Amino acid sequence: MDDLWYSEYHTPAVRFSIKVSSQLHHEKSEYQTISVFDSVEFGRFLSLDGVIMLTQKDEFIYHEMITHPAFAVNPQIRNVLVIGAGDGGVLRELARYSYPQQIEVVEIDRRVVEISKQYLPQTACGFDDPRVRLYFEDGLKFVRRRENAYDLIIVDSTDPFGPGEVLFTREFYGSCIRALTEKGILINQHESPFYKNDAKEMQHAHRCIAQVFPVSRVYQAHIPTYPSGHWLFGFASKGLEPIKDLQSDCWNNMKVATRYYNTDLHQGAFYLPNYVKELLSNG
Amino acid sequence: MEALERIRHDRLVPFDVPGHKRGKGNLELVRFLGEQCLSVDVNSMKMLDNLCHPVGVIKEAEELAAEAFGAAHAFFMVGGTTSAVQAMILASVKSGDEIILPRNVHQSVINALVLCGAAPVYINPQTDPRLGIALGMSMKDVKRTVNEHPNAKAIFVNNPTYYGICSDLKQITQIAHEKGMLVLVDEAHGTHFYFGKGMPISAMAAGADMAAVSMHKSGGSLTQSSLLLCGEKVNVHYTRQIINLTQTTSGSYLLLSSLDITRRNLALNGEEIFEKIKRFANYAREEINAIGDYYAYSAELINGDSIFGFDTTKLSVNTLRLGLAGIEVYDLLRDEYGIQIEFGDLGNILAYISVGDKNKNIERLISALYEIRRLYKKDDKDMLESNYVSPVVVTSPSTAFYAEKISLPLRECTGKVCAEFVMCYPPGIPVLAPGERITDEIISYIQYANEKGCVITGPESMDASKLNVLKGEQYG
Incomplete structure (x- = not known):
């Protein structure tokens, strides 16, 4: 070979x-x-x-961790907006919940969806959910026209260097808080704290979110194929706290099948290493 | 451009200035600007011609530029459009001559009058009470002024203003030429009129005699590079002598080559480029007007007279109904959202849309404006509306500038005659020019602008807390 x-x-x-x-x-x-x-x-x-x-081997970690923590804090999520997610992985995880009535997906690049459907059935199966409505648009433009519309916004973006750049700006987070309901939660992929340039972007994103949202927390997961393997996610809301408001029993009763996520890990994921805490507070 | 590439290729041994010798003597500068850049930072020589006396490649490049712009002659300028504006005026009027001009001209115009001693005859531009901006000149005012000052040597026109507003240039030119006056046009913001489709008329197409064109603004050449265009009747050799009075004898080949390359790009792709810019600007206007309170204005303002044409590539947005001054929105965009726009005045912002823009940046600008409205909107009842205060001219700019003067605290200046310029920058249009009466209205305007965060430039006293005024009883 x-x-x-x-x-x-x-x-x-x-x-x-x-x-x-x-x-x-x-x-x-x-x-x-x-x-x-x-x-x-x-x-x-x-x-x-x-x-x-x-x-194929490690995507489950990322997709479970970007989806389930929000549902364990607010199991009554009805309207979901997903930005990015052209591969369908987040949608596959959302499909495990019966409560949401509408799942809107905004992906800027139609070709990512088409290619995923062709080559990546493991994640693209998420598009089969009949509740999914797909829009090929600029995420920032889409969300700024919405008000009080979603209980959950998931930002599954690329790094902030290409087309995903606008999804790491203060104007984007501002548009998100307006588009969220009172109990709404924003989850975003939050880059890595390890290498210097990634860490800078991570700090910048956190600073922008914290300027907009009353509650802005960060949690971590281990994703082998991402830079350094140490990856962060953001949890922001108008009041809901990821640990204090965690509804473990309720979530466990739903019997959602997961390979990485569970409600014990949920709590642990929000306890961060000291160097990450420092980066966040010095951001 | 080809000549510079030849020089680079031939590896000519330099025993002339500049002393960095293609960068080898200043490595830190090479690291910062790049080898390519420094290898063409050379002195004039036989193969590269001389800007002060062009007979070779610069002459050729100037001829190509003249052809592209529909002019009889074009001068490459390396001192900014300021130098082109000043050359136009110095070549057209002398000490004691009259020149007719709107008062909302760029400071470089009145600076030129200080230098040559010509007397300005101002036409007060019409103003739009809602937007608080100066418009173009109405034909009635032009005709009246021309009749009252039949001996004026020239008439000066902005085409367009910073905000995108055009006067009826063709008719003004006709009237001026009937009276034997020259028509000089400040086209600092109008390079694209020569290449875009469906644009307001350009100075050369309207038959004007001279035009100063900022290639580095909408054209895309390097900062400080500019063109002076001349019509058929202009004495080119005399104009060159005038230019050489103040222009450097070491014209930068970086600037000159950027003019040449940009001319070619515009001639080949200009129409397409400016179509794209218009589309961007129109889209942004629609979206911004949908936010509420902002007013992104456009061709709907056209009234056939003081707004004869509107440049739709300009994205000018009025912010007064938001309860915020344009300068406040300008500061918020930069400090809170990392977006730098061209300028904010008391009631408007201007975002410069160009060939370098991308969709996603336009989306960011629109969303940031949404956010600013959501977070910072205030009661709009205390907003000072007008950006334009009509001046009272007591003596000529030149006389006032060189006269004996004293410095007084701003508050004590009422009734005095100003001896210097006072401007909010940008846009750099004087609030006071030398020789103008200082009124209470002007003082409160300066104080208000200062409060809102405008940078006040011009006075010797850097924060404009004091002004130089003319000494002597006759000046109040």
Whole structure:
């Protein structure tokens, strides 16, 4: 077999490589470069602009952690807005709940959805949920027209360097708080605290959210294929607290099948290492 | 541009200035600006011609520019459009001559009058009470002023104003030429009129005699590079002599080549570029007007006279109904949302849309304006509306500027005659010019602008707490 390796630069001086068995797709869409590979260790994976978005092997960690904590705090979530999520993974997790009536998805790049449906059935099955309404639009533009409309907004974006940049701005978070109901929760992927440049973006995002939301907390998960493996998520709300308001029994009674998330881990995930706490308070 | 590439390729050994010798003598500068950039920062030489006396490649490039802009001649300028405006005026009027102009001109115009000693005859521009901005000149005012001052040598026109408003340039030119007056046009914000489709008429197309065109604004060349365009009747050689009175003898080839490259880009792609900008601006206007309280104005203002045309590439937004001064919105955008716009005055903001813009940035601007309304909206009853106060001219700018003067605290200046400029910057249009009477209205305007966070420029006293006024009883 050919000795083919896919490499992603986690910093200019750190490279993360996966042995590739074949490349299935490559194209330049209007917004970004989209590639799909098969790999020996991680199964099929999707990369955007040279950055791994998900692999078959570890995507469950990311998608469970970006979806379930909000439902364990407010099990009565009815209206959900998902921004990004072109691979469908978040939708697959949302499909485990019967309470939501409407799930709106805003993805800027139509091609990501089309390619995911073609190559990534493991996550793209999420689009089959009849409650899902899909919009191909700019997320910022979509959300600024909404008021008091959602109980949950999930921002499943790319890094803040490409088309995802607008989803890390104060004007975006401001539009979100307006679009959320009184018990609304905003969950976003919050970058990594480990490498310097990622940490800067992480601090910036936290600063912007904290300026807008009365409650803004950060929780962590371990995702092997993301830079440093140490990844953060943001939990912001108008009052709901992720630990104090956790409804463990209620969530456990729903018997949602998960491989990573549980309500004990939920509490632990919000206890952060000291260096991360420092970064957040110095942001 | 080709000549510079040849020089780079030929590896000519430099024993001339600049002393950095293609960057080798200043490595830190190379690191910062790049090798490419410094390798063409060279002195005039045979192959590269001389800006002060162009006979070779600069002459060719100027001819190409003239052709692209429909002018009889074009001068490459390296001292900003300020230098082009001043050359126009110095080449057209002398000490004691009269020149007709709207009062809402850029400071460079009145600066030129200080230098040459010509006397301004102001036409007060019409103002829009809702927007608080100065408009164009009405034809009635132009005709009356021309009849009252038949000996004036020239008439000066803004095409367009900073906000995008155009006067009836063609008719003004016709009237001026009937009376033997020259028509000089400040087109600092109108480069695109020469290339875009469906734009207001450009100075050269309207038959004007000279126009100062800021290539570095909507055109996209390097800051400080500019063009002076001339019509058929202008004495080009005399104009060059005038330019050489004040222009550097070491014209930067970075600036010159940027003019040449930009001219080519505009000639080839200008129409498409400005269509895209218009689309961006129109989209942003629709979205901003849907927010409420903001008014992003456009061609609906056209009234056939003082607003004869509107430049729809400009995104000017009135903020008064929000209870916020334009300058306050300008500061919020920068400090809270990381968005730098062109300027904010007392009632308006202007976001410059250009070929370099992307959809997502326009979306950010719109969303930030939404947020500013949600978080900062105030009662709008105490807003000072007008950005324009009509001046009372006592003596000519030149006389006042060079006269004996004393410095007085701002509050004690009522009734005195100002000896210096006072401007809110940008847009850099004087509130007071030398030789104008200081009134209570003007003093409260300056205090209000200061309070709202405008930068006041011009006076010797940097914070405008004092003004230089003319000495002597006859001056109050």
